[in-house]
Amino acid sequence: MLTLEQNKLLTKVGPGTPMGELMRRYWQPVAPAAELEEAPVKEVRLLSEDLVLYKDRSGSYGLIGRFCAHRRVNLAYGIPEEHGLRCMYHGWLYDETGQCTEQPFEETVRPESRFKDKIKLPGYPVQEMGGILFAYLGPLPAPLLPKWEYLLMGDNVLREMFVSELPCNWLQCQENSLDPVHLEWLHGYYGSYVAERHGGPLASFKTGSGHKKIGFDVFEHGVIKRRVWGKTTEEDEPWKVGHPVLFPNILHNYAGQGRYFLQYRVPIDDENTWHLDYICYSLPPEVEAPPQESVPYQYVSPYNAQGRLRFEDVLSQDMMVWVAQGASMDRTQERLGESDVGIILFRKLLEEQMAIVEDGGDPMAVIRDPVKNDALAIPQEGRGYIPLTANMANGARPPSATTDLIMDLLAKASQVS
Ligand code: FES
């Protein structure tokens, strides 16, 4: 249970708030790169700031304040130029730092005018990695964009991503990743109940495979989660190696059988989260992955056609409980038990790291050394190579062109062999 003040401290992400300042020390995903190929200007709300993301004709990305400094129109309707974004109303032009670089009428009537030099919108760096566009809203110089292995996985891999906008605070999503015991209940017992009511097979864990022991260790990039569950012992990888929550808002995991994933829980504002589920399918050697020019993406609503929260797969069950805790859950009323030691540890870690930022330091998992960034070693249970199976490719996510393609490739390979 937290005090109202503690709860606010952990959940408010606007500029100047301690959590907002902590979050601004990390690169945050803002859009699939492929989305900007379809439409080069996109409204973004990130950490309670209203922004527009654009790709100009030279191929550079910018993320600048959403409203033109002149008459405050929404620049989501602006025009990408060779360098920068031009306001469609009177033609003022902005570069990727948010600096105004042209004011056509002012310069016509007063060629000596330096008015534009005084006009600057917020402007933040953007970088692409693994088909995702990341932005950095913190003080410069920006740290390095972390080269998480899954973003750069090379050979014989197909990728895709699913984006969901969730009407809840980001911490509800992240705390769920520090709470292993929900697995056999939400994804097991509830999963079976859903199967009984709606017909299976639905992705679920066997109820009998419950946790016997859970453990959490802080490491350089976040928290390692460990467990003894089902038939495993402390000698098995789920305890010995575990898997990480990357600080502050990423889940890094391996679903087994060739499917790797990262989940980013990006705060839109205090009551909304931009959730990115990034998946790599490592194909078996007898199947050749065709080249992917860009990483495909889909927006997936957490709601079904009946307006109820979706529940058919593991991730939609997770989203269901995050949203079902309310827009910003009241932690002054919760009652934590033994299953919540990971959540308690994570909150403490957030408080410590907020204090480091307030003292002017770099918080944990901020990377500035390129050598280190080239060799990020992330403990991850279950890495031993087991080929991708049709069940894994098809079972746990909404249908997609990528999984259809993989199913085709796997089916053809099994006919040949
Ligand atoms: S409102 Fe943007 S140039 Fe006038």
Ligand SMILES: [Fe+2]
């Ligand atoms: Fe879950």
